[in-house]
Amino acid sequence: MLSKSQARTFFLGGTVVTFAIFLALSWNSLVNDVPRQTNPENLSESVIRGKEMWESNNCMGCHTIFGEGAYYAPELTKVYERRGEGYIKAALMSKVPWAPRGRKMVAYGFTDEQANDMVEFFKWIGEVDLNGFPPKPDVKR
Amino acid sequence: MKYKSQKVAYWFFAAAMLLLVLQIVYGFIMGFAHMGYDGLHSVIPFNTARAVHTNLLVVWILLGFMGAAYYIIPEEAQNELVSVKLAYIQLITFLLVGVAAVTGYHLNYWEGRKFLEIPRPLDWLVVINVLTFLGIILATLYKGKKTTTTALVLTMGLVFAALLYLPGMIWFDNQTLDSFFRWWVVHLWVEGVWELIMGGILAFLLIKLTGVDREVIEKWLYVIVGLTFLSGILGTGHHYYYIGVGKIWLIVGGIFSMLEPLAFLAMALFAVAMYRKGEKKHPNKLALAWTLGTAILAFTGAGLLGMAHTLPQVNMYTHGTLVTAMHGHLAFWGAYGMIVFSFITFALPNLTGRKLYDTANGQLAFWLSNIGMLGMTLAFGVAGVAQVYLERKTGLEFGAVQQEIEVHFLVLVLCASMFATGILMFIYEFYRHGSPNDEAIGMEEILESA
Ligand code: HEM
Ligand code: HEM
Ligand SMILES: [Fe+2]
Numbered sequence: 001m002l003s004k005s006q007a008r009t010f011f012l013g014g015t016v017v018t019f020a021i022f023l024a025l026s027w028n029s030l031v032n033d034v035p036r037q038t039n040p041e042n043l044s045e046s047v048i049r050g051k052e053m054w055e056s057n058n059c060m061g062c063h064t065i066f067g068e069g070a071y072y073a074p075e076l077t078k079v080y081e082r083r084g085e086g087y088i089k090a091a092l093m094s095k096v097p098w099a100p101r102g103r104k105m106v107a108y109g110f111t112d113e114q115a116n117d118m119v120e121f122f123k124w125i126g127e128v129d130l131n132g133f134p135p136k137p138d139v140k141r
Numbered sequence: 142m143k144y145k146s147q148k149v150a151y152w153f154f155a156a157a158m159l160l161l162v163l164q165i166v167y168g169f170i171m172g173f174a175h176m177g178y179d180g181l182h183s184v185i186p187f188n189t190a191r192a193v194h195t196n197l198l199v200v201w202i203l204l205g206f207m208g209a210a211y212y213i214i215p216e217e218a219q220n221e222l223v224s225v226k227l228a229y230i231q232l233i234t235f236l237l238v239g240v241a242a243v244t245g246y247h248l249n250y251w252e253g254r255k256f257l258e259i260p261r262p263l264d265w266l267v268v269i270n271v272l273t274f275l276g277i278i279l280a281t282l283y284k285g286k287k288t289t290t291t292a293l294v295l296t297m298g299l300v301f302a303a304l305l306y307l308p309g310m311i312w313f314d315n316q317t318l319d320s321f322f323r324w325w326v327v328h329l330w331v332e333g334v335w336e337l338i339m340g341g342i343l344a345f346l347l348i349k350l351t352g353v354d355r356e357v358i359e360k361w362l363y364v365i366v367g368l369t370f371l372s373g374i375l376g377t378g379h380h381y382y383y384i385g386v387g388k389i390w391l392i393v394g395g396i397f398s399m400l401e402p403l404a405f406l407a408m409a410l411f412a413v414a415m416y417r418k419g420e421k422k423h424p425n426k427l428a429l430a431w432t433l434g435t436a437i438l439a440f441t442g443a444g445l446l447g448m449a450h451t452l453p454q455v456n457m458y459t460h461g462t463l464v465t466a467m468h469g470h471l472a473f474w475g476a477y478g479m480i481v482f483s484f485i486t487f488a489l490p491n492l493t494g495r496k497l498y499d500t501a502n503g504q505l506a507f508w509l510s511n512i513g514m515l516g517m518t519l520a521f522g523v524a525g526v527a528q529v530y531l532e533r534k535t536g537l538e539f540g541a542v543q544q545e546i547e548v549h550f551l552v553l554v555l556c557a558s559m560f561a562t563g564i565l566m567f568i569y570e571f572y573r574h575g576s577p578n579d580e581a582i583g584m585e586e587i588l589e590s591a
Pocket of ligand 3: 328
């Protein structure tokens with residue numbers, strides 16, 4: 001039967017080996033994947049300001065982006081492609097809660113400039129190569 | 142209870158119960174909002190309710206872990222905590238940071254990074270606080286007479302959890318990198334180091350409740366935490382499928398995260414086997430019920446329901462839908478919520494000297510909360526699967542889908558009411574134990590043999 005010290009060796013060995021592989025794979029992702037898939041050269045000041053606004057207003061507390069966030073409001077990864085600039089800016093600049101189908105969004109009342117930054121952020125987000133996410137609907141209605 | 146200083150654990154548990162009640166209140170606000178009743182929107186918009194709900198969850202669980210550590214470490218190390226005063230200060234300051242964070246969430250002061258909404262300046266206070274906590278634990282271990290495997294695994298879990306908080310504090314301009322390192326906190330916590338903490342607490346409880354030989358229990362503890370890291374570290378890849386990093390993660394994450402349930406399966410088999418093997422019939426039947434319940438529901442919620450959506454082919458469709466919320470609820474409750482409840486149920490009679498071992502109220506609390514949570518999981522699951530099909534398969538618009546599935550949130554709120562009733566009864570039993578006192582020292586053995 002397995003002894004306690006063998007069990008400990010299994011624990012320590014498994015941890016060290018898998019952690020080393022994990023670090024190597026992570027390094028590979030940072031050095032190779034991120035430059036190739038996320039277009040870091042397009043991270044303009046405007047995009048970065050957009051990201052700051054995305055965070056400081058906790059947009060992720062209702063929406064998802066890259067499929068991460070909350071499930072109360074639409075996935076926004078491809079929102080630029082789906083809705084276009086005009087619609088997004090209208091939602092962000094509205095002084096009363098934007099409420100398609102009755103579900104309310106916070107009325108941020110952003111300025112034109114701020115709304116532009118958010119649009120730039122969404123444009124950049126939409127161009128990231130996500131290995132095929134979000135999936136294309138494939139069942140006929 | 143054998144040492145005076147263990148009493149401090151009681152106050153950590155009491156604080157945890159208070160925060161759980163608040164968490165549930167904000168859960169109801171969200172449940173109603175999903176049903177279409179968002180009357181509180183102008184005061185508590187959904188994102189505020191959500192940040193409060195999930196952060197209070199993490200904080201009460203951490204308080205439970207800390208309380209358990211303050212109880213377990215003196216007993217394992219055979220030494221009083223090095224400073225009780227510091228432990229109280231640590232509790233109070235931890236709560237103050239929590240109050241500041243939650244207040245901030247109502248005033249649009251936060252960082253919209255799921256589960257890590259606490260703003261960076263407050264993060265630093267958390268770091269200082271946790272260092273104090275670890276200082277007390279490590280010093281007590283160091284000065285103690287013994288360092289057992291159980292204490293070691295528990296402490297390792299706590300130390301790693303603190304270290305892993307740090308990658309989440311780095312700022313990135315690139316959303317992909319932001320997400321990449323956010324998972325070093327969130328995933329490596331719940332599917333890594335927290336399992337060490339859980340395993341340590343579970344081993345301690347099984348030693349006490351079943352009387353099986355410590356060496357046997359601690360051997361299996363190593364096997365369990367070995368399985369955890371073997372699968373869980375590379376299993377992080379299941380969050381890297383679709384965030385803008387390479388396809389290698391589809392393979393690595395897929396394979397290793399499919400293995401993650403093994404650790405939870407091992408825990409369940411282990412708990413049941415030790416229960417069968419045990420000679421000792423501990424009178425605290427409720428604690429035993431919670432302990433076995435934890436092992437089983439953790440496997441169900443984390444293991445089985447995690448496995449259900451962890452393959453890339455499935456996750457492509459379920460990623461970021463209510464299916465995730467289904468799994469999130471039963472996993473957090475079944476593993477970490479319940480292990481804290483198990484420990485509280487075990488420790489309260491020892492801390493207070495009142496043997497409320499097997500009361501009708503306590504039984505009812507157990508069944509109502511667990512059946513309620515299973516019902517909630519089902520409601521989220523049905524809503525989630527319908528959402529996946531309508532939105533991701535047929536391409537129906539988000540808002541239209543949400544209207545289709547509103548009714549499932551009625552079911553959610555009903556089951557949540559049952560769950561909440563169970564929790565309130567548990568808290569009533571907690572209250573009935575009275576406060577911890579020195580007269581309870583050494584009474585554990587007498588109570589057990591009675
Ligand atoms: C006690 C342990 C666990 C807890 C507390 C837990 C909790 C959670 C939570 C809260 C999320 C949502 C995270 C977010 O979107 O920010 C999540 C996601 C996920 N979990 Fe777990 N989990 C546990 C174990 C597992 C296990 C063992 C597996 C796999 C076998 C698993 C598979 C997944 C997957 C695939 C996702 C991503 C869902 C998505 O793409 O939206 N989990 N988990
Ligand atoms: C009365 C009880 C509860 C209700 C009504 C409730 C309801 C909800 C709702 C509506 C959400 C948000 C889903 C969304 O983003 O749209 C949520 C999120 C969450 N809740 Fe609860 N909840 C309750 C209790 C609990 C308990 C006891 C736990 C853990 C032990 C828990 C853990 C979570 C987690 C981890 C999330 C985030 C899930 C994710 O992002 O995938 N909740 N809850
Ligand atoms: Fe995970």
